[in-house]
Amino acid sequence: MKVVLFCGGQGMRLRDYSEKIPKPMVQLGYRPILWNIMRYYAHYGHKDFILCLGHKADYIKKYFVNYDETISNDFVFEDGGKAINMLKTDISDWRITFLDTGINANIGMRLMQVKEHLKGEEMFLANYSDGLxxxxxxxxxxWFVEQEDKVASFVAYQPTQSFHVVKKQDNGIVQSISHIGSAGLFINAGFFVFRREIFDHMEWGDELVSEPFQRLIAQKKLVSWEHNGFWASMDTYKDKQVLDDAYAKGDAPWEVWREKMG
Structure with a gap:
């Protein structure tokens, strides 16, 4: 299946990085977070990507046009560098479509602009470009394929941050307060699976979750897959530090492709 990745946001909460480079290109280990997400999908055999670009689109294009396989792969260096023989490669069998979907477009508008590139696809995958x-x-x-009457699915994840959920009356009287992890709340963590019919439920200008998803909910055509394993979003500088520390310790559960490598 083709994989649509939303890469056009301005990443204001990662301002220390995103003023210089687009958020999907913030480095995590040897490669940008966008590459880590693409490598995840490639591990499962989905290697035909559509990148919905916007903010600093040229940076992402240049990165792949000038891609250097030697940075994260083993190779043999011979004849003073005249011959470099790769022992393994990352992206030699990837197909990437680069589409500039606008700086100010929302997720729904970006998705609608790739419709023509999904012709013949009964189903396709999509995701944000900051979640692992x-x-x-x-x-x-x-699981989704078996539910033939459903149009869309996403990952529902129970957050583990140290926040407390408060339930109160209009007069300010607190009725309850509980840790977010025990409050029964789930967030939309992305990793969408769509049938092509998603476009029948969209109008230009819609934000994906705000309008199309609400229409699907009303028709009981939207489902979610509860994920209880690892999930993290590189949304803030603190998030990046946490992921950097995990990577430095060799604890990078998002690198599912390492299973094949032993």
Missing amino acids: ADLNLNAMIE
């Missing part, structure tokens, strides 16, 4: 997970993608897709 150890999600069993095959299991989620197989």
Whole structure:
């Protein structure tokens, strides 16, 4: 299946980085977070990507046009560098479509602009470009395929941050306060699976979750897959530090492709 990735946002909460480079290109280990997400999908056999670009689109284009396989792969250096023989490669079998979908477009508008590039696709995948997970993608897709009357699915994740959820009356009287992890709340963590019919429920200008998803909810055509494993979003500088620390310690559960490598 083709994979649509939303890469056009301005990443204001990662301002220390995103003023210089687009948020999807913020480095995590040897490669940008966008590459880590693409490598995740490639691990499951989905290597035909559509990148919805916007903010600093040229940076992302140049990165792949000038891609250097030697940075994160083993190779043999011979004849003073005249011959470099790769022992393994990352992206040699990837197909990437680069589409400038506008700086100010929302997610729904970006998705609508790639419709023509999804001709013939009964189903396709989509995701934000700042979230990582150890999600069993095959299991989620197989589950969704069995639900033939459903149009869209996403990952529902129970947050673990140290926030407390407060329930109160209009006069300010607190009725309850509980840790967010025990409040029964879930967030939309992305990792979408769509049938092509999603476009029948969209209008230009719609934000994906705000309008199309509400229409699907009313028709009972939207489902979510509960994921209880690892999930993290690189949304803030603190998020990046946490992921950098995990990577430095060799604890990077999103690198599901390492399973094949042993």
